[in-house]
Amino acid sequence: MREVAIVSRKFAVENSHTLSVAQAHGAYKxxxxxxxxxxxxxxEIIKESGLRGKGGGGAPAGAKWALMPQESERPSFVVINCDESEPGTFKDRQIITKDPHLLIEGILITCYAVKAKHAYVYIRGEYAQYQDVLQGAVDEAYVAGILGEVDVTLHRGAGAYICGEKSALLESLEGKRGHPRLKPKQPEPEWYFGNPTLVNNVETIASVPFIMEHGAAAYRAYGTEKSPGTLLFAMSGHVEKPGVYEAEFGVSMMDYINHYGGGMKNGKKLKAVIPGGASTGVMTAAEADNVQLDYESLRSMGLSLGTGGMIVMDEDTCMVSVLKNLLEFYHEESCGQCTPCREGTGWVDKLVGKILDKRGSSEDIDKLLEVAETMNGKTICVFAPAVSAVIVSFLSRFRDEFEAAL
Ligand SMILES: Cc1cc2nc3c(=O)[nH]c(=O)nc-3n(C[C@H](O)[C@H](O)[C@H](O)COP(=O)(O)O)c2cc1C
Structure with a gap:
């Protein structure tokens, strides 16, 4: 497997969160x-590089930047999404603690390209100690005169999963309740207090300095044609060495698990993998054996690559219990704005709870699929459709376990 370090190149360097060490290793060049x-x-360079958003959707970054007005009477803003609340995802915190200056450098390039003078980093509520490290780096950058012409403000959320959804995030940043906004018919920038705003994930922006330094072709030299470059995959679950490892798109999932994860824990057999964070569905061991880690390969299986937050499960795992665990989370975190999501997440959680407690009947499995169907495509944001797809992915692959639990 080809080793590559685009955003993780300073992770192993001691004290790389400090300005002096970061600069000694090329920061702000x-x-x-x-x-x-x-x-x-x-x-144009970002477009040519094929850089795709690493917050879950994989949207082309350059096309999004191009939506920002180059001439505007209103000020433009850049917002960095560091909400990182998707279960299984813990890669952005590596960047903000191990190489915060890489993120600040990326922010400065992005602000220059979209003519913004102020960037906000929206940080998940539970990341207080990581925020301190990033704030320390921002403070050092101000003292050194690196920041000043462009301002960077950190804003801590209050711990709601939905505030990672970009429009809910902006509502929250404006001081309101974090409810997603209606989507426009045509692509347009996001809006912060009515001002054009670009929202990107931490890792997306941290990838920008490499592209600026080495060029679009150097970035494209990694990955596949449609999914160029790398992703910081966060691997958890039943592997010997869970952690965050950068790899190029297109590597085989099993090579990744064996090479970086050190294989299955205690020599157990693989049973299932959630490929990219809780909302990306589940695959069987046989599917994992044949899949490449890129957006297109996962989509062709009805799943998604998401943020690359891979959860590996061994032969002893109860899939009913895993689904129950996920549904409890979604029930707790639904913002309640749309009825199919607010009510549906409660219903599916209860139904799977009933099956897990061996109080269920085959009608409950049918009802579960029926409620999942009702939740799909009828809400403002993709939270409920994602929950629906997760349920379908579990039942289409592990239905026998649900039936055995009745
Ligand atoms: C329920 C929900 C939660 C999300 N959470 C995050 C998050 O924690 N971090 C993130 O970068 N994107 C998250 N997203 C995706 C954002 O809405 C948005 O697409 C992303 O921040 C854009 O950045 P990117 O293009 O660089 O990926 C979430 C989306 C949804 C629907």
Whole structure:
């Protein structure tokens, strides 16, 4: 397996969160080059690199940047999404603690390209200690004069999963309740207090300095044609060495699990993998044996790559119990704005609870699928459709376990 370190290159360096160590290892080198290029030229480079958003959806970053107005009477903003609340996902916290200056460098390049003077980093409520490290790096960057022309403000959320959804995040940043907004018919920027705003994930922005330094082709040299570059996969569950490891898109899942994860814990057999965070569905061991880690391969299986938060489960895992665990989370975290989500997440949680407690009947399995169907495509954001897809993925692959539990 080809080793690659685009966002993780300073992770092993001691004290790389400090400005002096980060600079000794090349931090902020791209800023000299930055002003030799026009903002639109930078957007073109990002488009050519094929960089895709790493917050779960995989949207092309360059096309999103190009939606931001180059001429505007209103100020433009950049917002970095560090909500990181998807179960199984813990990669952004590696960046903000191990190489916060890489993120700040990426923010400066992004702000220059979309003509923004102020960036916010929205951090999940539970990340207080990680926020302190990032704040320390921001403070050092201000003292060194790296920040000032562009401001960076950290904003801590209050611990709601839905506030990772970009429009709910912006509502929350505006001081309101974190409810997702209606989607526009045509692609347009996001809006923060009515001002054009770009929202990107931490890792997306942390990938930008490499592209600026080495060029679009160097980024494209990794990964596949449609999923270029790398992803910081976070691996948890029944492997010998859980952790966060950067790999290029397109590597085989089993190679990844064996190479970085050190294989299955205690020599047990693999049973199932959630490939990219709780909302991406589940696959069987046989499917995991044949799949490549890129957006297209996962989509062709009716699953998604999400954030690459891989949860590996061994032969002793009860799939009914895993689904119950996930549904409890969704029930707790539904923001309640849309009825199919608010009510549906409660219903599916109760139904799977009944099956798990061996109080269920085959009608409950049918009812579960019926409620999942009702939750799909009828809500403002994709929270409920994702829950629906998770249920379908479990039942289409492990139905026998649900029936055995009746
Ligand atoms: C329920 C829900 C939770 C989300 N949580 C996060 C999150 O924690 N971090 C993140 O970057 N994106 C999250 N997203 C995706 C964001 O809405 C958005 O697509 C992303 O921040 C855009 O950045 P990117 O294009 O760089 O991926 C979430 C989406 C949904 C529907």
């Amino acid at each position: 791209t800023l000299e080059k930055l002003h030799t290029l026009a903002p639109l030229e930078i957007i």
